[in-house]
Amino acid sequence: MSFTKRPDKRKMDELRPIRAEIGIIPNADGSALFAFGDTVAIAAVYGPKPLHPQHLQDPERGIIRCNYNMLPFSVTERAKPGPNRRSKEISMVAGNALAAVVDLERFPATVIDIEIMILQANASTRCAGINAAAMALAQAGIVMKEMVSSVSIGKIDDKIVTDVIKEEEDWEDGEGATDIPFTMTSRTKEITHLQLDGRIQTTRFKEAIEAAKVACEKILDYQMRALKGEKIDETK
Amino acid sequence: MDLPNINKRRILNLLKEDKRFDLRKPFEFRNIEIETGISNNAEGTARVKIGKTEVIVGVKMSTQDPYTDHEDEGTMVTSMEFSPMAGDRYESGPPQMDSIEIARVVDRGIRESKFVDWKKLCIKEGEKVWSIMIDIYCINDDGNVMDASAIGAVAALRVARFPKYNEKEEKVEYGKFTETPLPLTEHVPFTMTFYKLGNKIIADPTRDEEDCADARITLGISSGKKEKMINSMQKGGITSITIDEMNAIVEQAEKVYDKVFPDIDKKIKHLMK
Numbered sequence: 176m177s178f179t180k181r182p183d184k185r186k187m188d189e190l191r192p193i194r195a196e197i198g199i200i201p202n203a204d205g206s207a208l209f210a211f212g213d214t215v216a217i218a219a220v221y222g223p224k225p226l227h228p229q230h231l232q233d234p235e236r237g238i239i240r241c242n243y244n245m246l247p248f249s250v251t252e253r254a255k256p257g258p259n260r261r262s263k264e265i266s267m268v269a270g271n272a273l274a275a276v277v278d279l280e281r282f283p284a285t286v287i288d289i290e291i292m293i294l295q296a297n298a299s300t301r302c303a304g305i306n307a308a309a310m311a312l313a314q315a316g317i318v319m320k321e322m323v324s325s326v327s328i329g330k331i332d333d334k335i336v337t338d339v340i341k342e343e344e345d346w347e348d349g350e351g352a353t354d355i356p357f358t359m360t361s362r363t364k365e366i367t368h369l370q371l372d373g374r375i376q377t378t379r380f381k382e383a384i385e386a387a388k389v390a391c392e393k394i395l396d397y398q399m400r401a402l403k404g405e406k407i408d409e410t411k
Numbered sequence: 412m413d414l415p416n417i418n419k420r421r422i423l424n425l426l427k428e429d430k431r432f433d434l435r436k437p438f439e440f441r442n443i444e445i446e447t448g449i450s451n452n453a454e455g456t457a458r459v460k461i462g463k464t465e466v467i468v469g470v471k472m473s474t475q476d477p478y479t480d481h482e483d484e485g486t487m488v489t490s491m492e493f494s495p496m497a498g499d500r501y502e503s504g505p506p507q508m509d510s511i512e513i514a515r516v517v518d519r520g521i522r523e524s525k526f527v528d529w530k531k532l533c534i535k536e537g538e539k540v541w542s543i544m545i546d547i548y549c550i551n552d553d554g555n556v557m558d559a560s561a562i563g564a565v566a567a568l569r570v571a572r573f574p575k576y577n578e579k580e581e582k583v584e585y586g587k588f589t590e591t592p593l594p595l596t597e598h599v600p601f602t603m604t605f606y607k608l609g610n611k612i613i614a615d616p617t618r619d620e621e622d623c624a625d626a627r628i629t630l631g632i633s634s635g636k637k638e639k640m641i642n643s644m645q646k647g648g649i650t651s652i653t654i655d656e657m658n659a660i661v662e663q664a665e666k667v668y669d670k671v672f673p674d675i676d677k678k679i680k681h682l683m684k
Contacts, residue, residue, distance in 0.1 A: 201463045242495060244503075246450070253473065256546065
């Protein structure tokens with residue numbers, strides 16, 4: 176069977192209904208919710224604050240400590256709580272995706288803690304998490320050179336799709352499924368995070384980059400609107 | 412991070428005149444909000460806000476071998492974590508004593524009230540029973556996370572429904588749900604905590620008030636059709652509590668129950684529809 180239309184009837188380049196909101200955690204310096212349809216992430220930022228123990232400090236720049244965590248009940252079969260290899264890797268790549276735009280040299284010897292929590296998962300969780308975390312950093316007033324936006328681009332059979340869902344990720348017929356999460360900067364359109372799983376021709380990969388660029392611009396618009404105080408909920 | 416002594420003194424001095432920073436009376440609760448629908452992959456979920464305190468709770472079901480001393484009864488595991496999101500005093504890592512205690516006290520309130528009909532969670536005696544896993548996460552701590560967690564756990568259980576079970580293969584079909592609610596009884600537990608600050612007792616403290624507290628008592632109460640029963644208790648903190656104080660707390664607990672529980676019950680029933 177070839178992949179001709181998306182299970183949720185979206186256009187190939189269409190995002191799921193978006194939710195975006197800031198200031199959801201009163202205690203945090205910055206916080207946000209970002210959802211691609213059924214995939215819901217929240218993020219909170221604390222800092223910059225002095226880093227302890229002292230030997231971890233960098234006298235020339237601050238560091239970002241990012242922690243990505245999937246709730247046990249965010250998935251159909253309960254996930255064991257606590258960090259695992261997958262969540263540790265995602266924490267690292269998400270932290271790097273965000274650190275690229277934070278002006279860390281302004282905050283020597285400090286740490287910025289970013290906590291990402293996935294409340295409900297239907298693929299693209301790291302992208303939703305990075306989007307929420309970027310908004311939380313901005314709300315916290317941390318100096319950023321530019322914003323970042325994240326999206327997963329897929330090649331399902333021979334079609335390039337934007338914002339992949341679980342059913343598409345599991346596609347096995349034809350050319351199978353390739354999942355490519357991207358994070359891009361808002362102004363310079365540089366890639367601060369990229370992963371790829373699957374099989375894709377080099378020419379098609381270039382198409383994927385273009386699709387990511389278009390999608391990230393759309394996502395940026397939601398992020399900026401939310402940062403101006405709008406509560407966005409397209410799921411209703 | 413720690414509450415400055417000057418704030419502590421001010422809270423304690425005001426309390427001598429039965430006054431609180433947010434103008435509440437000693438046993439008055441903040442506004443309680445309860446929602447569901449956190450994750451459609453869970454059997455049941457709840458979000459509870461007490462003032463600015465917020466917890467999210469999920470119920471997941473699976474099957475397991477029964478315990479050898481209860482071969483025809485289902486099981487339950489409750490876990491609780493303070494997310495590093497909840498406040499700058501929390502760091503990531505394995506659950507600490509504070510969260511382990513909350514999980515255990517919430518668990519006992521549910522277990523001892525006979526709120527769950529364990530025998531109806533038996534699939535095949537001696538071989539397979541349902542197991543309920545309750546995961547509680549605090550994402551913003553402004554005090555009284557204990558009571559918020561307990562309310563959340565009960566709400567998540569009440570809105571939960573069984574996942575589909577494939578009897579032929581004896582497997583749970585994860586992600587597919589039935590309309591069947593969990594076998595719960597009328598003995599709905601309600602957990603409330605009283606805090607001793609100096610020689611005053613209050614309920615539902617803010618985080619600052621909690622930081623001034625010398626001791627606390629948590630009571631799990633259920634009623635059903637008959638009179639109210641205390642199902643669980645836990646004293647926290649080092650400072651002792653006098654017998655008179657303890658008697659006063661029990662009396663006050665009944666009043667708080669009558670005042671707060673019907674409202675919570677109504678809010679949860681609304682979600683169950």
